[in-house]
Amino acid sequence: MEETLKIIVLVKHVPDAQFDRHLSGEGHTTDRDESILSELDEYALEAALQLIEARGGSKAGNKVIALSMGPAGAANAIKKSLQIGATEGVHLTDDALAGSDAAATSLALAAAVRHLGGDSPVDLVLTGMASTDGETSLVPAQLAERLGLPQVTFASSLDVDGGRITARRDAGTHSETVEAALPAVVSVTDQINEPRYPNFKGIIAAKRKSITTLSLADVGVDPSQVGHAGSWTTVTSAEERPPRTAGTIITDEGDAGIKLVDFLAAQKLL
Numbered sequence: 001m002e003e004t005l006k007i008i009v010l011v012k013h014v015p016d017a018q019f020d021r022h023l024s025g026e027g028h029t030t031d032r033d034e035s036i037l038s039e040l041d042e043y044a045l046e047a048a049l050q051l052i053e054a055r056g057g058s059k060a061g062n063k064v065i066a067l068s069m070g071p072a073g074a075a076n077a078i079k080k081s082l083q084i085g086a087t088e089g090v091h092l093t094d095d096a097l098a099g100s101d102a103a104a105t106s107l108a109l110a111a112a113v114r115h116l117g118g119d120s121p122v123d124l125v126l127t128g129m130a131s132t133d134g135e136t137s138l139v140p141a142q143l144a145e146r147l148g149l150p151q152v153t154f155a156s157s158l159d160v161d162g163g164r165i166t167a168r169r170d171a172g173t174h175s176e177t178v179e180a181a182l183p184a185v186v187s188v189t190d191q192i193n194e195p196r197y198p199n200f201k202g203i204i205a206a207k208r209k210s211i212t213t214l215s216l217a218d219v220g221v222d223p224s225q226v227g228h229a230g231s232w233t234t235v236t237s238a239e240e241r242p243p244r245t246a247g248t249i250i251t252d253e254g255d256a257g258i259k260l261v262d263f264l265a266a267q268k269l270l
Helices: 039-053 072-084 102-116 139-147 200-206 256-266
Strands: 006-010 013-015 035-037 063-069 088-092 124-128 151-155 157-161 164-170 175-181 184-188 211-214
Touching: 006 039, 006 102, 013 072, 035 039, 035 072, 039 063, 039 072, 039 124, 039 157, 039 184, 063 072, 063 102, 072 088, 072 200, 072 211, 088 102, 102 139, 124 139, 139 151, 139 184, 151 164, 151 175, 164 184
Parallel strands: 006 063, 006 124, 063 088, 088 211, 124 184, 151 184
Antiparallel strands: 013 035, 157 164, 164 175
């Protein structure tokens, strides 16, 4: 019988790409009023669910914990994760977290992962390849360093056998297979699987699943270590994107092809 797995999946509440993004406040932080679960995190969630389902799912003692850090609205990302299939959710929220950059975020999340491993060790921490707002891809590596765990980034396939993981990383002209001992931190690409959608059964089941709320005090982080005070980077100024200029209209009078080529040549696109 295979060993059970306890997997933490980091999920983020990010601005919906259908709407324009805006910055607000003195720290020029992202306005998250119109936000959703980051699409790239759904691939990490699906990878976790496939791993535990191969081992008998939650009924066999396996766990997939959706962990999100952010203000009250971030709970919506956790709720959708539970609808998709995560077994439980954890929301790290504290006013002092506002304005945290990647370094401060990884510090807080590392503390939360340690806290969640208190009763039983965490086998695997899965993340998306990047968040769709910042797109830095920094947090997985920083998180692994803070936790002292091996890291595998940009995995396009993932397998767990005993106490080791095997992952494939695809580059432009080649692929490589890497192995690491558990526990480990792994970020996955959008090529690893096809995420499932919440179905009616999952939506109903999610209502019975718990979301645990944690503060910085709960995970042992001093407020001065996060937020604007604890960040390594800061946005000092920001301006609205200039309005889009009117395009060039080419009227076809029998020579539209020539005019189009001339236009493209003038823009140095040919």
